[in-house]
Amino acid sequence: MSPVRSTSPAVTRRSRTPAIDPIAAEAVDLARAAAEDTSRPEFVGDHLGMVPEGDRVVTHYFTCLDPAYHGWRWAISVVRASRAKHATVNESVLLPGEDAMLAPEWVPWSDRLRPGDLGPGDLLPTTPDDPRLAPGFTQTDEVDAELGWELGLGKPRVLSAEGRDEAAIRWYGGDAGPETPVARSAPAQCGTCGFFAALAGSLRQAFGVCANEYAPDDGKVVSVDHGCGAHSEAVVLSPTTEAAPPIVDEMGYDVMPSATLTDEEALGHS
Numbered sequence: 001m002s003p004v005r006s007t008s009p010a011v012t013r014r015s016r017t018p019a020i021d022p023i024a025a026e027a028v029d030l031a032r033a034a035a036e037d038t039s040r041p042e043f044v045g046d047h048l049g050m051v052p053e054g055d056r057v058v059t060h061y062f063t064c065l066d067p068a069y070h071g072w073r074w075a076i077s078v079v080r081a082s083r084a085k086h087a088t089v090n091e092s093v094l095l096p097g098e099d100a101m102l103a104p105e106w107v108p109w110s111d112r113l114r115p116g117d118l119g120p121g122d123l124l125p126t127t128p129d130d131p132r133l134a135p136g137f138t139q140t141d142e143v144d145a146e147l148g149w150e151l152g153l154g155k156p157r158v159l160s161a162e163g164r165d166e167a168a169i170r171w172y173g174g175d176a177g178p179e180t181p182v183a184r185s186a187p188a189q190c191g192t193c194g195f196f197a198a199l200a201g202s203l204r205q206a207f208g209v210c211a212n213e214y215a216p217d218d219g220k221v222v223s224v225d226h227g228c229g230a231h232s233e234a235v236v237l238s239p240t241t242e243a244a245p246p247i248v249d250e251m252g253y254d255v256m257p258s259a260t261l262t263d264e265e266a267l268g269h270s
Contacts, residue, residue: 060075061075201218
Protein backbone atom coordinates (compact mmCIF):
# COMPACT_ATOMS: atom_id res chain seq x y z
CA MET A 1 0.00 0.00 0.00
CA SER A 2 1.25 3.45 -0.77
CA PRO A 3 1.63 5.81 2.14
CA VAL A 4 -1.25 8.13 2.71
CA ARG A 5 -0.39 11.68 1.87
CA SER A 6 -2.23 14.59 3.34
CA THR A 7 -3.89 16.72 0.74
CA SER A 8 -5.20 19.36 3.12
CA PRO A 9 -3.70 22.82 2.53
CA ALA A 10 -1.23 24.24 5.04
CA VAL A 11 -2.84 26.28 7.72
CA THR A 12 -1.46 29.85 7.81
CA ARG A 13 -1.94 31.87 10.92
CA ARG A 14 -2.56 35.55 10.54
CA SER A 15 -2.04 38.04 13.29
CA ARG A 16 -5.31 39.63 14.27
CA THR A 17 -5.42 43.36 14.72
CA PRO A 18 -6.78 43.98 18.21
CA ALA A 19 -9.95 45.98 18.43
CA ILE A 20 -9.88 49.31 20.22
CA ASP A 21 -11.56 49.09 23.56
CA PRO A 22 -13.78 52.19 23.93
CA ILE A 23 -13.29 52.50 27.70
CA ALA A 24 -9.49 52.24 27.42
CA ALA A 25 -9.51 54.62 24.47
CA GLU A 26 -11.42 57.26 26.42
CA ALA A 27 -9.06 57.07 29.41
CA VAL A 28 -6.95 60.00 28.16
CA ASP A 29 -7.21 61.92 31.42
CA LEU A 30 -6.18 58.82 33.37
CA ALA A 31 -3.13 58.36 31.16
CA ARG A 32 -2.20 62.04 31.42
CA ALA A 33 -2.45 61.93 35.21
CA ALA A 34 -0.10 58.92 35.23
CA ALA A 35 2.44 60.75 33.06
CA GLU A 36 2.26 63.86 35.26
CA ASP A 37 2.70 61.72 38.36
CA THR A 38 5.78 60.09 36.83
CA SER A 39 7.31 63.40 35.74
CA ARG A 40 5.88 66.89 36.28
CA PRO A 41 2.63 68.41 35.03
CA GLU A 42 4.51 71.05 33.02
CA PHE A 43 6.54 68.36 31.22
CA VAL A 44 3.48 66.56 29.75
CA GLY A 45 2.22 68.09 26.51
CA ASP A 46 -0.48 67.37 23.98
CA HIS A 47 -2.08 64.01 23.40
CA LEU A 48 -0.48 62.53 20.27
CA GLY A 49 -2.80 59.60 19.78
CA MET A 50 -3.29 56.02 20.85
CA VAL A 51 -2.37 52.54 19.63
CA PRO A 52 -4.21 49.30 20.54
CA GLU A 53 -1.73 46.81 21.97
CA GLY A 54 -4.14 43.91 22.63
CA ASP A 55 -7.59 43.07 23.83
CA ARG A 56 -8.70 45.89 26.12
CA VAL A 57 -5.13 47.36 26.14
CA VAL A 58 -4.43 50.81 24.66
CA THR A 59 -1.27 52.95 24.77
CA HIS A 60 -1.72 56.72 24.86
CA TYR A 61 1.11 59.00 23.71
CA PHE A 62 1.84 62.51 24.99
CA THR A 63 4.46 65.05 24.01
CA CYS A 64 7.36 65.32 26.44
CA LEU A 65 8.19 68.97 27.19
CA ASP A 66 11.20 68.23 29.36
CA PRO A 67 14.12 70.18 27.77
CA ALA A 68 16.46 67.31 28.63
CA TYR A 69 14.40 64.89 26.52
CA HIS A 70 13.82 66.76 23.30
CA GLY A 71 11.89 64.64 20.81
CA TRP A 72 10.76 62.06 23.35
CA ARG A 73 7.17 61.14 24.19
CA TRP A 74 5.27 59.65 27.08
CA ALA A 75 3.74 56.23 26.47
CA ILE A 76 1.03 55.33 28.99
CA SER A 77 -0.59 51.92 28.61
CA VAL A 78 -4.05 51.45 30.14
CA VAL A 79 -5.93 48.19 30.42
CA ARG A 80 -9.50 47.25 31.24
CA ALA A 81 -10.10 43.98 32.99
CA SER A 82 -12.76 41.64 31.68
CA ARG A 83 -16.26 42.88 32.53
CA ALA A 84 -14.77 45.93 34.30
CA LYS A 85 -16.28 49.37 33.78
CA HIS A 86 -13.09 51.37 34.33
CA ALA A 87 -9.54 51.20 32.93
CA THR A 88 -6.40 51.19 35.03
CA VAL A 89 -2.81 52.20 34.29
CA ASN A 90 -0.62 49.29 33.28
CA GLU A 91 2.70 50.95 32.36
CA SER A 92 4.20 54.43 32.13
CA VAL A 93 7.42 54.90 30.13
CA LEU A 94 9.29 57.56 28.20
CA LEU A 95 10.12 56.56 24.63
CA PRO A 96 12.31 58.30 22.03
CA GLY A 97 10.79 59.67 18.86
CA GLU A 98 12.28 59.99 15.39
CA ASP A 99 14.10 63.25 16.19
CA ALA A 100 14.89 62.38 19.80
CA MET A 101 18.21 63.20 21.41
CA LEU A 102 19.80 59.85 22.22
CA ALA A 103 22.95 58.89 24.06
CA PRO A 104 25.80 57.61 21.89
CA GLU A 105 26.09 53.91 21.31
CA TRP A 106 27.66 51.99 24.14
CA VAL A 107 31.34 51.30 23.60
CA PRO A 108 33.10 48.48 25.48
CA TRP A 109 35.56 49.58 28.11
CA SER A 110 38.43 48.03 26.18
CA ASP A 111 37.70 50.42 23.29
CA ARG A 112 37.07 53.43 25.55
CA LEU A 113 40.32 53.05 27.49
CA ARG A 114 42.87 55.74 26.78
CA PRO A 115 46.46 56.25 27.94
CA GLY A 116 46.48 57.80 31.40
CA ASP A 117 43.15 56.29 32.50
CA LEU A 118 44.80 53.64 34.65
CA GLY A 119 44.96 54.77 38.28
CA PRO A 120 46.59 53.41 41.44
CA GLY A 121 45.28 49.95 42.23
CA ASP A 122 43.63 49.47 38.81
CA LEU A 123 44.31 46.28 36.87
CA LEU A 124 44.37 46.14 33.07
CA PRO A 125 44.35 42.52 31.85
CA THR A 126 45.53 41.85 28.31
CA THR A 127 43.63 39.55 26.00
CA PRO A 128 45.25 36.25 24.92
CA ASP A 129 45.24 37.41 21.29
CA ASP A 130 46.69 40.86 21.95
CA PRO A 131 48.63 41.70 18.74
CA ARG A 132 51.14 43.73 20.73
CA LEU A 133 52.45 40.55 22.39
CA ALA A 134 53.98 37.39 21.00
CA PRO A 135 54.97 34.06 22.58
CA GLY A 136 58.46 34.22 23.96
CA PHE A 137 59.61 30.82 22.74
CA THR A 138 58.04 30.41 19.30
CA GLN A 139 58.32 33.78 17.55
CA THR A 140 61.92 34.62 18.22
CA ASP A 141 62.19 36.25 14.82
CA GLU A 142 59.85 39.03 15.93
CA VAL A 143 61.57 39.92 19.18
CA ASP A 144 64.88 41.45 20.13
CA ALA A 145 67.62 38.84 20.00
CA GLU A 146 70.67 40.77 21.16
CA LEU A 147 70.71 39.20 24.64
CA GLY A 148 69.36 35.90 25.92
CA TRP A 149 66.94 37.43 28.37
CA GLU A 150 65.39 39.48 25.57
CA LEU A 151 64.09 36.28 23.99
CA GLY A 152 61.52 36.05 26.72
CA LEU A 153 63.11 33.34 28.82
CA GLY A 154 60.97 33.09 31.91
CA LYS A 155 58.10 35.14 30.40
CA PRO A 156 55.05 33.62 28.70
CA ARG A 157 54.87 36.44 26.16
CA VAL A 158 57.12 39.20 24.93
CA LEU A 159 56.71 42.31 22.83
CA SER A 160 55.93 41.50 19.21
CA ALA A 161 57.12 43.43 16.20
CA GLU A 162 53.69 45.03 15.85
CA GLY A 163 53.63 46.04 19.49
CA ARG A 164 57.14 47.46 19.24
CA ASP A 165 56.28 49.47 16.14
CA GLU A 166 53.09 50.84 17.71
CA ALA A 167 55.02 51.98 20.77
CA ALA A 168 57.74 53.60 18.65
CA ILE A 169 55.19 55.49 16.55
CA ARG A 170 53.26 56.59 19.66
CA TRP A 171 56.37 57.78 21.49
CA TYR A 172 57.89 59.53 18.50
CA GLY A 173 54.68 61.39 17.68
CA GLY A 174 53.95 62.39 21.29
CA ASP A 175 55.57 64.62 23.88
CA ALA A 176 58.80 62.61 23.66
CA GLY A 177 59.34 63.30 19.97
CA PRO A 178 61.20 66.03 18.11
CA GLU A 179 58.18 68.16 17.18
CA THR A 180 57.35 69.55 20.62
CA PRO A 181 57.99 73.23 21.37
CA VAL A 182 60.59 72.39 24.03
CA ALA A 183 62.46 70.15 21.58
CA ARG A 184 62.48 72.77 18.84
CA SER A 185 63.98 75.37 21.15
CA ALA A 186 66.53 73.00 22.71
CA PRO A 187 70.24 73.74 22.27
CA ALA A 188 70.98 70.14 21.21
CA GLN A 189 69.34 66.74 20.86
CA CYS A 190 68.98 64.10 23.56
CA GLY A 191 71.21 61.68 21.69
CA THR A 192 74.20 63.90 22.48
CA CYS A 193 73.24 64.52 26.12
CA GLY A 194 75.15 62.87 28.95
CA PHE A 195 71.91 62.23 30.81
CA PHE A 196 70.51 60.15 27.95
CA ALA A 197 70.39 56.42 28.81
CA ALA A 198 69.64 54.36 25.69
CA LEU A 199 67.11 51.56 25.82
CA ALA A 200 68.05 47.93 25.28
CA GLY A 201 67.30 46.03 22.10
CA SER A 202 66.31 47.49 18.76
CA LEU A 203 64.51 50.41 20.40
CA ARG A 204 67.88 51.79 21.53
CA GLN A 205 68.39 53.04 17.99
CA ALA A 206 65.72 55.69 18.45
CA PHE A 207 64.83 55.97 22.15
CA GLY A 208 66.28 56.28 25.59
CA VAL A 209 65.41 57.45 29.10
CA CYS A 210 66.18 60.89 30.48
CA ALA A 211 68.17 60.77 33.73
CA ASN A 212 68.38 64.48 34.48
CA GLU A 213 66.31 65.30 37.55
CA TYR A 214 66.01 68.93 36.47
CA ALA A 215 64.73 68.09 32.98
CA PRO A 216 60.98 68.08 32.28
CA ASP A 217 61.24 64.49 30.92
CA ASP A 218 63.18 63.00 33.82
CA GLY A 219 62.48 59.26 34.04
CA LYS A 220 60.56 59.24 30.74
CA VAL A 221 61.28 57.72 27.35
CA VAL A 222 62.49 60.28 24.83
CA SER A 223 63.64 60.03 21.24
CA VAL A 224 67.26 60.60 20.31
CA ASP A 225 66.28 63.75 18.41
CA HIS A 226 64.20 65.11 21.29
CA GLY A 227 65.69 67.87 23.41
CA CYS A 228 65.23 70.40 26.18
CA GLY A 229 67.06 73.21 27.88
CA ALA A 230 68.64 70.88 30.47
CA HIS A 231 71.10 69.37 27.98
CA SER A 232 74.36 68.33 29.61
CA GLU A 233 76.38 70.46 27.23
CA ALA A 234 74.19 73.51 27.35
CA VAL A 235 76.25 76.61 28.06
CA VAL A 236 74.78 79.82 29.32
CA LEU A 237 76.60 82.63 27.59
CA SER A 238 77.04 85.81 29.56
CA PRO A 239 75.49 88.74 27.77
CA THR A 240 78.05 90.97 26.07
CA THR A 241 77.29 94.63 26.75
CA GLU A 242 79.17 97.57 25.26
CA ALA A 243 79.79 100.74 27.21
CA ALA A 244 77.67 103.60 26.02
CA PRO A 245 79.56 106.45 24.41
CA PRO A 246 80.04 109.51 26.63
CA ILE A 247 77.52 112.29 26.27
CA VAL A 248 79.07 115.72 25.91
CA ASP A 249 76.94 118.69 26.95
CA GLU A 250 77.82 121.46 24.55
CA MET A 251 75.03 123.82 25.62
CA GLY A 252 76.15 124.67 29.15
CA TYR A 253 79.28 124.95 31.28
CA ASP A 254 80.31 124.46 34.89
CA VAL A 255 82.01 127.11 36.95
CA MET A 256 85.06 125.68 38.72
CA PRO A 257 86.41 128.13 41.33
CA SER A 258 90.15 128.13 41.95
CA ALA A 259 91.92 129.26 45.15
CA THR A 260 94.73 130.88 43.15
CA LEU A 261 92.45 133.24 41.24
CA THR A 262 90.52 136.22 42.42
CA ASP A 263 86.77 136.39 42.04
CA GLU A 264 87.09 138.64 39.03
CA GLU A 265 89.68 136.40 37.38
CA ALA A 266 87.50 133.41 38.02
CA LEU A 267 84.74 135.20 36.12
CA GLY A 268 87.10 135.95 33.21
CA HIS A 269 87.94 139.58 34.07
CA SER A 270 91.55 140.71 34.04
